[in-house]
Amino acid sequence: MSALDAGGLARVGAGTSAFLETVAGIGDDDFGRSTLLPRWRVAHVVAHVHFNALALQRLLTWARTGEPHPMYEPGQRDAEVEDGATWSPARLRAAVGQSAEGLLAGLDAVTSSDLATPLRSAKGREITVADVPWMRSREVWVHALDLGMPSAHLPEDVVGALLVDAAGARASASEGPALAAWLTGRAAEPPRLGPWL
Incomplete structure (x- = not known):
């Protein structure tokens, strides 16, 4: 059983489902359409959410081992998104689903000893693993809005x-x-x- 707050974990799970359902409802031909984010097409947003899950998994590894595993190296985030945006819709759908499952499993495995490890967010803010559920919730819910989910679904x-x-x-x-x-x-x-x- 995870040492993280159950309500926070439930919010991540619900947001993940909402995001993946929104992606599932987008046709392959629409992965090239614009979103609410300037210069980002649907493919960029889906790629970003996929790589965000991997980045947050690195923080879980840091918390578990005590060895620094930054979310991103300099320039990595933008490069990954641009590369991921060139993937096929099928590859993006599979990747974002798999990384989301991996992150949820990692959050479920957090122990009480992991909570004490000081971490750093991508912006350099000092955090702990207890902050990760909200960091992910915010990503999946806000980016579901970017892809067209009605705000009434929040x-x-x-x-x-x-x-x-x-x-x-x-x-x-x-x-x-x-x-x-x-x-x-x-x-x-x-x-x-x-x-x-």
């Missing part, structure tokens, strides 16, 4: 967590005051925000 607990996460990131990017004014009804129009986190 579970209430995910909506709340995403709002807190996004608002915190916006505040640290100096966009917090204008966003707070709008959310509290003190500004008539929403602020113009920069690109996603």
Whole structure:
């Protein structure tokens, strides 16, 4: 039994299913269409989610062994996504499903001793393995939206967590005051925000 929070694991599982179901509903010919992310086609998003699962598995290895296994080496993330975007839809579907299963199995195997190992996110933030479930949940739910999943499909607990996460990131990017004014009804129009986190 995993030492990680059961609710967090359930959220990862539900988000993974939602993402994979969204991908399954996209025809092969549509893997070249645009998404909500600038310059990324469907194939880019699916490739990114696949390689993200592998990157997070490296963090699980780091937590288990104590030996540093960074999520990405310099330049690796972008290079992987660009390469993966050239794969066939069948290969992408298989890869993203297999890596998702591997990550879920790894999360289920986390022990209490793994929780103490200090890790680093891809952005250099100090984290622990307890942060990994939310990191993955955010990826699969947000990228399901990028691929066309209706926002009404987001579970209430995910909506709340995403709002807190996004608002915190916006505040640290100096966009917090204008966003707070709008959310509290003190500004008539929403602020113009920069690109996603």
